[in-house]
Amino acid sequence: MTAEADTGMVRSTDSSGPLPATVAKRRWKKLRSTAIVLATQVAILVAFLGFWDYMTSNDRAAAFMFGSPTAIAGFLVQMARDGSLWRDLYVTGSETLLGFFAGNLVGTVIGLSLWYSRFVSRVVEPFVIALGSIPIIALAPIIIIWFGTGLISKVAMSTLSVVIVALVTSYKGALGVDPDQINLMRTLGASKFQIFRKLVVPASLTDIFAGLKLTVGFALIGAIVGEFMSSSEGLGHAIFKAGSLYIIPKVFAALVATIALALVLTFIVGKIERLLMPWRRL
Amino acid sequence: MTGARVHESVDSDMVIGSASTPPLVVEHVAKSYEVNGRISPVIGDLSLTLREGEIVSIVGPSGCGKTTLLNTLCGLLTPDSGRIRWHGREVSGQPQNVGYMLQKDLLLPWRTALGNTMLGLEIRGVAPSEAQDRSHAMLDQLGLHGFADHYPSTLSGGMRQRVALARTLVHEPEVLLLDEPFAALDFQSKLLIESDTAALVRKSRRSMLLITHDIEEAVSLADRVIVLSKRPTRVKAVYDIALGAERTDMIGLRQSPEFSQYVRRIWADLDVVLQ
Numbered sequence: 001m002t003a004e005a006d007t008g009m010v011r012s013t014d015s016s017g018p019l020p021a022t023v024a025k026r027r028w029k030k031l032r033s034t035a036i037v038l039a040t041q042v043a044i045l046v047a048f049l050g051f052w053d054y055m056t057s058n059d060r061a062a063a064f065m066f067g068s069p070t071a072i073a074g075f076l077v078q079m080a081r082d083g084s085l086w087r088d089l090y091v092t093g094s095e096t097l098l099g100f101f102a103g104n105l106v107g108t109v110i111g112l113s114l115w116y117s118r119f120v121s122r123v124v125e126p127f128v129i130a131l132g133s134i135p136i137i138a139l140a141p142i143i144i145i146w147f148g149t150g151l152i153s154k155v156a157m158s159t160l161s162v163v164i165v166a167l168v169t170s171y172k173g174a175l176g177v178d179p180d181q182i183n184l185m186r187t188l189g190a191s192k193f194q195i196f197r198k199l200v201v202p203a204s205l206t207d208i209f210a211g212l213k214l215t216v217g218f219a220l221i222g223a224i225v226g227e228f229m230s231s232s233e234g235l236g237h238a239i240f241k242a243g244s245l246y247i248i249p250k251v252f253a254a255l256v257a258t259i260a261l262a263l264v265l266t267f268i269v270g271k272i273e274r275l276l277m278p279w280r281r282l
Numbered sequence: 283m284t285g286a287r288v289h290e291s292v293d294s295d296m297v298i299g300s301a302s303t304p305p306l307v308v309e310h311v312a313k314s315y316e317v318n319g320r321i322s323p324v325i326g327d328l329s330l331t332l333r334e335g336e337i338v339s340i341v342g343p344s345g346c347g348k349t350t351l352l353n354t355l356c357g358l359l360t361p362d363s364g365r366i367r368w369h370g371r372e373v374s375g376q377p378q379n380v381g382y383m384l385q386k387d388l389l390l391p392w393r394t395a396l397g398n399t400m401l402g403l404e405i406r407g408v409a410p411s412e413a414q415d416r417s418h419a420m421l422d423q424l425g426l427h428g429f430a431d432h433y434p435s436t437l438s439g440g441m442r443q444r445v446a447l448a449r450t451l452v453h454e455p456e457v458l459l460l461d462e463p464f465a466a467l468d469f470q471s472k473l474l475i476e477s478d479t480a481a482l483v484r485k486s487r488r489s490m491l492l493i494t495h496d497i498e499e500a501v502s503l504a505d506r507v508i509v510l511s512k513r514p515t516r517v518k519a520v521y522d523i524a525l526g527a528e529r530t531d532m533i534g535l536r537q538s539p540e541f542s543q544y545v546r547r548i549w550a551d552l553d554v555v556l557q
Contacts, residue, residue: 178388180384180386180388181388181390183353183358184382184384184388185405186358186376187356187358187376187380187382188401188402188405188406189376189402189405189406190405194405198390198401198404198405199390202390202392203390205392277392278433279391279392279433279434279435280391
């Protein structure tokens, strides 16, 4: 059949690829531009830290007010040695992760299932908007009263920070499915559940993951705010305590640990995204 | 090419010979939309018949409601009046054993070529191993051997449309409804996929309704071309295309004088006015 000719033709122009030498050259070019970006970023960071260290090294008042990179590093080492850094990271990390999972699970399940019924979604919409506009921090005192000062209250804060965002992003994803694609499924004889499972859920993954990346930060904020209110451990607690004692470098040290935690969690979510959506890598 | 006149008799025999109930009969179908409180009729009064083993093309001026017609035929829209009978029976909802193909390939990006081909079989609950075998065979038949594990994003437009065709053909529909399926393809891919489609459909004696705005495509593929009028749409003219039944040489076909005559007459019917 002529089909072979067609695909053969396509193959010879499209996917036989350029010569290996050009591939290597192109890869080198790409690597070089990445290296330049990275070098610039490092340079900015070093310049900033250098300036900071220089300005505070001969000025005790400034060193007290702003801390100094050297002092911050010193505190980080000390906290790592006495184990408080790891314990705080562990506590805040688990609060964040639990809240992140609970909030995203509940939010995504509700958001996706709203696709099922236009009636329910229309009824629910104003309530969702109202709940979404509540600053979570305003709920903190009540949460502490309801759930105590332990782990649960922080997880609850974290969950609440995540759940509405997860709900809205996943619902938007489900609504964004191409109506032609839904028609196609219908003409293939798919039931509503089959359309949901085989089309709506996978099609919403892109939006769901955008939500996941966004909510890593929100979950962390929720946990930290919870710790601010009342706690005996965690990074938020460390920041709060050091702040009350005017040990500014220690505040920054805990902040650095918080940023590191956020970066690691975001990185993991990105990895999982690429793992779950292999077709996007191509 | 030169065999066109010889086959003429075969062509008309086929039409007369189909004594069984035609797969699709449309009788006086009308459909209108409500836009801002005003009713605007799209399909005025449309009747047509698709006989068994026949390929019918429908051409019409832009915006004449071809897609509305197709959506009405496949049960996604309900006509205001008139009857649509599949194999002699009126059905509510989706007709059985009908395959659809649109201009957009609508492949699911998270499924490989094989996964996309299997979609319909999967929905119908065909056993996975059987669905896989049939889909592999279908892809091979359409010249996609070795591309089963490719994601759509790595395939060319022509190949993607071939996968869409495989998805349509794999559950062996008796009737095919195609809505400008090749319109987005470049000329070469288009001719090749057209001739493959025609060959497959004719070999298996299926019926096919092809909605298109490409007059040459309509003439080169079909046994009959139905020309639609502007809105509200009705049938303006019908041409029996006597170019022979075995039409796989899409280039050669286009060079015959009969071909250009059909094209010219249909073009005149469409009454295209430059604005």
